[in-house]
Amino acid sequence: MSEKDNLQNADGNEETKATANQATESTGAETTQDATSLENPTTDENTNSTSEQVETNEETKTETVEEKSNSHVDEIDESNAEDAEDESNSERHTLEEKDYHAMSMEQLVKEFDSLLKQQKVQTIKSHVDEIRSEFNAKFSELLEEKKEEFINDGGNEIDFYYSTPTKKEFNSLYKEYKSNLNAYYKNLESSLKSNLENRLRIIEEIKGLINVEENINTTYKHFKELQEEWRNAGPIPRDKYNNAWNTYHHHVEIFYDFLHLNRDLRDMDFKRNLDQKLKIIERAEELAKDDNVNRAFRELQVLHKMWKEDLGPVAKEHREDIWDRFSNATKTIHDKRQAYYADLDKAYEANLERKEEIIAKIDAVAQDNANTHQAWQKKIKTIEALRQDFFNAGKVPIKVNEATWAKFKASVRAFNKKKNSFYKNLKKEQYDNLQKKLDLIKIAEDNKDSEDFETVTPLMKKIQSDWKKIGHVPRKDSDKIWHKFKAACNHYFDKLHAERNAANKELFEAYEKKSKFLEALKDLKLSGTPESDIETLKAKIDEWKSLGNVPHSKRYIEGKFNKALDDMFGKLKMDKTEIEMIKFENKLEALSQPDDTRLLDNEHNFIRKKIDEVKGEINQLENNLQFFSNVDESNPMVKDVLNNIENHKNNLSIWEEKLRKLKDMY
Template identity: 30%
Template sequence: MDTFNFLNMESSEEKELSLAEIVNRLKVATEGENNRQEIAQLKALFYRRQEALLTEMRQALTESGKEMANFVHTFEEEALLKEILAQYKAKRALELEQSELMHERAYGIKKDILEKLRQLIESSDSVDKTFPQVRQLQQEWKDAGQVAPNKYGELVKQYQMYMEQFYDFVKISNELRDYDFKKNLEVKTALCEAVEKLAKEANLNDAFQKLQQLHAEWRELGPVAPELRDGLWNRFKSASDIINKKHAEFYQGKKVREEENLEKKTVLCEAVAQIAYSEANTYKVWDEITAKVLELQEAWKQIGFAPKKANTQIYEKFRKACDDIFKAKSQFYKEVKEISASNLEKKRALCEKAEALKDSTEWKEATDKFIKLQQEWKTIGPVSKKVSDQIWTRFITACDAFFAAKEKAQSGRVAEQVENLQKKKLVLEKIAAYAENSFAGLKALIAEYNAIGFVPFKDKDGLYSEYKKVLNKQFDRLRVDEIERKLSLFTGFVENVSDKSVATLRKEKERLIRTYENLTSDITTRENNMGFINTDSKKANPLMAEMQKVLCRQKEEQEVLLKKIKLLEDNINNAQ
């Protein structure tokens, strides 16, 4: 990967790179030449990616309710990264030392060459003698190598001056001078063409680096014919200016983008800081807070680098704000876990009491005790989800066993039930024959029917089926609304429960409560979703109307459920 492409690598690609892949790229970069910028970027990317992985681990620990205070994790790739960077640093130090020695050596050689050029220019020797010597010194100048940048400018300026003096003022033959001018013109024209070609390259950073090399070559060349010098230089300079302008604009644009990124990241820091989490005390609230933080973190990942001087600082600020929230969440989960454990112990104690009481035949006394145990159960808070059903099943099984035994002991009224069967059949005939248009009259017959006691078990289902059939016909005739129908039929169902079986009624009540809670949750969710719909949109109106219709049906069902639960509670209390 070249430096320019790396600098412009999208955040999405960064996200896809694993730590091992980043280390591999870094190793390749350290083995190449002139890759310092790429190496620095890869190092920064590694630690940014590593921190993202650590953040994910912290979040996972927090959500699982585990302690995060002493969390420490080391990636083996970091040790390899440090080893590669240490080797690169040592290699770089050696290269710099050798480079400085070579620069000093080249500087000394070129100073000697300049002195020799000066002497040749000032000498009175013939052109035939001095010209080959100057050409030899030109070659030695090229072979001497590079000098330190801070010494190069003055040195090459003096060299160019001597060369021009030699060609302009030394009395040499036109033939030799023109030949040298021609060769220099060919090379400098080729350099102009090379720069003009570079100006069309998409890789600005690569083009800029190559341009510096071409300028160094230009400075090392001798002059061309005086009348061509300005035109040739202007051609070379114009093409160079295009590259320099593009390069400057790219880095200026990069600077502007980084400043914009800093502003965006500052906004995200403020958004995290504004999240009110200190009073959060429910799973639902913490889930909402977590979702918001994760949303902000995802937005952060989509933003590129901020300016180098501020990049680390703004990241640390954002990370600390997120970590503070997740630490508070971890503490909440820890406290909830402790409370849940305490609640579990309390519920286990109630289970033991219920199990010890379930075989009692002191019906009145034991019933009162079971009622108290059930009331106490309601005052205890929730336990862990994974044991919630288990502990509840244990408790309700003991309760049901007692009440089932109580019902069995108290069921011996067969004759009364046979008589009740005949009474209900007579009332059912009245309901079937009812021809008035008053619903109140029908309700009176329904009440009369429900007031009659239980019927034999074997006749119960058949009678209830006929009861529903007759009632539905009357409901259709009188156009009774759906809520009233459901309640009337449910009343019949409750009254039809054999011996007012408290266990059966209790199970039905618990089932309806769970149904009511689920329905309430669905209603809340639907109302929240409706709040996000743009009611000004034409497309939203049909959707809103449909959702409103569903919501109305759900609220009607919610009302029916509440009335059914109340009816069950009344019957349970009367049966005890």
């Protein structure tokens, strides 16, 4: 039923049905009385034999073929009765059916807005009701989740309020819809009442035609005018529709029976009505073959309305045959439609199974314990995907729709409860971490201006290390405290570096000189005479040393200089040991640092290790010679071993000389 409270009885549909039945009984009695009054015609022109009068009365009292009740016809009548109240009702059947269940709240609002702007307000009720139901369900779920988070964060339930721009927009659209709908029905009420009065007047005038003393052709013309008026009389209340039509049809039948006095006019109308009804039957039989059952049913409604409202009766001998054909085509379409909805029910059952599976998966995810933020974020994404799958799974049978939705919400709520519990504990831990970091900030700020670099530098490095070990803090505080801590540390270390840069000014100047010296060394040309070239390289080494030490962070430049020397010494044709010792002496100069023997210690350990390795190699080769005790030394294999031993001994002498030089540095 439409939302027309002013057109319904307060007690509901049962009272409405009872009132309609009483009206039908009343009308039936009245029309029978009118039919009986035809037995005493008032003019001689209308006088006929008693047998003709009896035949007329019997035809009038006989129930018309079209009024036989069948379930498939009743369904058409019921739909047309609904459409009779509002002529635009048929438009609502042409609106595209959409799966609102699968839409987000934002999409639902967009659909609602589109319906309001593009469709008549009286045609969108079922769509709006479904959109509203889905929107409220989704918003209710979101509201419960936000409320639980609010309470978990320490809020008082009585203070909770939550809304969104989407919710406010939806409320505004629904308010506009209700306002427009109420205005429409207020205007419709007056129109329905006026149209009903007009139709009852038409019926009364048709009833009076058989008692009018005028030429039958004039009476027939008046009758046709009244029929045209009926067709254009407009919509009436649905609970009056079938009763009004039956009464109208009954008196039309009586009038046609009355026309037996002028059979030519009656037969001409009968033929015209028969031709039109046969065309309707042919179209109905075509629709019975159409696979689009909803479209076929909608057009069938129109055909039934034309059959009842636009066309009159046919000759008695054709009535049953054509009605049976029309009824059979109707039954075929009705049965196909019932089968379609049966298949739809099966699809809904399959959707229900799918949704039950999704709910079970949500329960499984909720039961799985997770102890890290990353794990919970992964679970949240999984639940969001399952929620979307649930909405995309399609409709379920109406009888289980609410129960399925409630079960789904309960499963999601159980997950959210565990999630909120985890994050509540995590927030407590984060606030503890926040306090720890605030303590470190205080230390940093208290010492950022200190000039006791020897004492404070290790402290500042330690609190930087401690900061990294502390876990996450609340997101809203994270950036703010980090910038505060970083600013204090940077302030101290900038001051420290400025102090050191001032103290190490000479070191940086030496670095600049050595960089330029190294660049110029690339262009050095050797004479090709070993003695002269050795002196040249020694002079370069002495010049390099005279440039002084460089900052610790720039010591890599010594390695670059040594590599350049290696390349130059490699080109000299002279004793390898002498070259190695010249290079090593230069290296020792670079390793030697005031008050810091760590580099020399490392080199000392390295040389000791190399001496041990070479001695081990020599011992191994000498042991291998024992296998050649009966072989002449001219043997190639023996010669190779002896040469290898000699090379290792030479290397050993170089490493031992390096060790002596190194010991002299201490």
